[in-house]
Amino acid sequence: KETTIRGRLNENIGKAFKRITRGVYIAQRGNAQALIIEGDAWEKIRDIESSSMDTIITDSPYTCLNKHLATGTTRKTKNKWTFKTKDIDRELMSEFIRVLKPSGHFFCFLPADSENTLKYNNDMITIALHVGFKFNKRWIWDKVCIGMGYNGRNRYEQIIFFSKGKRRKPFDLSIPDVLTHKRIHSSKRIHEAEKPIELIEDILKFSNQEGDIVLDTFAGSLTLAEAGLRRGINTVSIELDHLIITKSISERNLSVVVI
Numbered sequence: 001k002e003t004t005i006r007g008r009l010n011e012n013i014g015k016a017f018k019r020i021t022r023g024v025y026i027a028q029r030g031n032a033q034a035l036i037i038e039g040d041a042w043e044k045i046r047d048i049e050s051s052s053m054d055t056i057i058t059d060s061p062y063t064c065l066n067k068h069l070a071t072g073t074t075r076k077t078k079n080k081w082t083f084k085t086k087d088i089d090r091e092l093m094s095e096f097i098r099v100l101k102p103s104g105h106f107f108c109f110l111p112a113d114s115e116n117t118l119k120y121n122n123d124m125i126t127i128a129l130h131v132g133f134k135f136n137k138r139w140i141w142d143k144v145c146i147g148m149g150y151n152g153r154n155r156y157e158q159i160i161f162f163s164k165g166k167r168r169k170p171f172d173l174s175i176p177d178v179l180t181h182k183r184i185h186s187s188k189r190i191h192e193a194e195k196p197i198e199l200i201e202d203i204l205k206f207s208n209q210e211g212d213i214v215l216d217t218f219a220g221s222l223t224l225a226e227a228g229l230r231r232g233i234n235t236v237s238i239e240l241d242h243l244i245i246t247k248s249i250s251e252r253n254l255s256v257v258v259i
Helices: 002-011 041-047 063-071 073-078 090-099 118-131 197-207 223-231 242-251
Strands: 018-021 024-029 032-038 053-058 100-110 133-142 156-164 178-180 213-216 234-239
Touching (some): 024 223, 032 223, 032 242, 041 090, 041 234, 053 090, 053 197, 090 100, 090 118, 090 133, 100 118, 118 133, 118 156, 178 197, 213 223, 223 234
Parallel strands (some): 032 234, 053 100, 053 213, 133 178
Antiparallel strands (some): 024 032, 100 156, 133 156
């Protein structure tokens, strides 16, 4: 409501993350602001105005990896921040296109194509096309470190580049469609699916300029928030898990008022 959330945003601008109301945090660095909203993406995105986001960058907790999550020894013994999986469906995808500005960019992380993921990946692209997104290109994140696999060990993830209608012109044409950034070691990750900040910065360089607003509906370790603050870009991060939010803020050495 105008008298609550927006008012507190203006009153509580600071250099570090602050809690401004239950489940809402904000930070400012220079002219860039990072807003973090605790809650379910399917519900919280409804509060975002239509055609208000310049870009969406998100990495959903796909259910096609449930078997891997259940059997991965590293996750079971070393990492207590296990997350619940849930797929982007047509309902949420429709909200994505609603909140995105015309010609806005949408980057969606997907796993490498394999026997267990190919149908999932194709279905996700089909859902995006059905709600009106335009497919632009399939990017690759080269993680440098190899993972598991018997048909060629996994070393990459996909980043599908969509747009709302014809995409606007990129701001940095030096960014390639293969982004090489070493995967964060499991012992140093805040969240199991954490992406390198430099990887997200590359996408921001390509897609955005200072003052833009970028949305992540599955924020996890708040990588987008930190990348946006570095580059003078405003961000809105939605994350369901309160503990992940507070841990991420703490690990990034950003003080926060938590009640």
